[in-house]
Amino acid sequence: MSENFATLSIGETTYKLPIVRGTRGDKAIDIRKLFKETGYMTLDSGYMNTGSCSSSITYLDGAKGILDYRGYAIEDLAKNCTFTEVAYLILHGVLPTFDELKSFKQDMRRFALLHEDMIHFFDHFPPNASPMSILSTTVNSLHNYYPEMDEEDAYGGLTVTTARLLAKTRTIAAFSYKKSIGHPLVYPSPKLNYCENFLNMMFDRPNLPYKIKPEVVSALNKLLILHADHEQNCSTSTVRLVGSSGANLYASISAGVSALWGPLHGGANQAVIVMLEDIYADDKDFEKYIAKAKDKNDPYRLTGFGHRVYKTFDPRAKIIKKACDEIFKKLELEDPLLDIAKELEERVSQDEYFIKRNLYPNVDFYSGIIYRAMGIPTDMFPVMFALGRLPGWIAQWTEMKEDRENARIGRPRQIYTGNKRREYIPMKERG
Ligand code: CMC
8 A cells, every 4th residue: 555644753753744646656745834843944956856836737757758748648749730739738638629729720810910019129139139038028028018917718718818928929939030130020821820830930031932841840840849848847947936926927938938048958959059060160079079078177068968857868859850860851951960969979878977877868959950950040949949838838837826725926945054143333343
């Protein structure tokens, strides 16, 4: 029989702590009353062992390399679905029927435009502004233009705010790119689906119409699906934490975009390309970069390797590597960085340092190479990650809001290591 309590002894006293179990074998010791009852807090920097919530959205088994959204294997979803279908699944908990998907797509069309005044924002960022900063700022500003955070349903059963966010973030992402290259904006078309529309807004020009290739659309759907949720990662935890203070959905998502920006998280796909370019430009001196990553006196890391949770392989990376080979073959493309990436992976897979620490390619290792093949510029890669992660952030935020039992502000504690209380010294006596 499985235990219902763990016991903790401090000095002569023993405390009983309830054990909580998930539906797929996760188990946790519930310490919520520990401080109140014992005066002790737990210390877990980097949240290596802290469950911050219960969630029914994503299941992840890092030892077995399993990732499921709402009970469906990521491999099945990536093979059979569009991103819009998976976004619906993540938000609603079930795969859509034909009619439900139709309504959901209608929402994406209905809310895809930005308030025309917002277009001026893009004129006032400097030409080399980071697309992630533009995205975070502009998403936050949506609240100024659409302040009514009503619960009114859009066609697809979403709240209007959710539908607006999903539809407008894609438009913001494409507009930020067009502005950065000084080209006229391309507005969303009612005739195109989610991924086609994004590619068209990015690459169509009045003087050079963009031909939408099904292979590119399919690869983009796959990439966005693979990024759609990943339980309590840094940016999702940020979205939940900001939302727990009562901040609105736009503000919470904008904070999530900022958290994602870092090179240890969503900025890694961009950093991988920089790393591969460096190796290429350095006469393919792989050993130099591998040695740097292993040197404990050097903060350098091989970006695209390692993961907090996956200790065998990242299932997303497997699918992306295959998709990468497929798109290169179908479109008859060549990129020296793909060869560099494969050779680096091969060398790392035989290196004792990486084997001992379970460091395998993660989701970001090959995704940037596909984005490059699509013509997406490197500084837009984290934006692509954000577009994919958006349904997950919104679903996690909504789940947190609906969890009335645990509705409280997120507020960790700390072990204070500063000065003891001391006497105030007036300015003239401070020497
Ligand atoms: N290159 C070299 N050494 C590494 C790497 C790497 N990429 N990643 C981890 N290590 C070493 C690390 O130095 C440590 O060694 P030791 O035990 O000797 O001190 C050990 O492996 C464990 O690393 P950690 O930093 O304690 O692991 P973590 O769970 O805190 O960090 C990580 C996870 C993803 C931040 C880290 O592996 C990393 O920095 N990877 C490179 C950045 C990257 O690719 N990020 C994308 C992650 S996947 C998508 C996402 O989450 O957004």
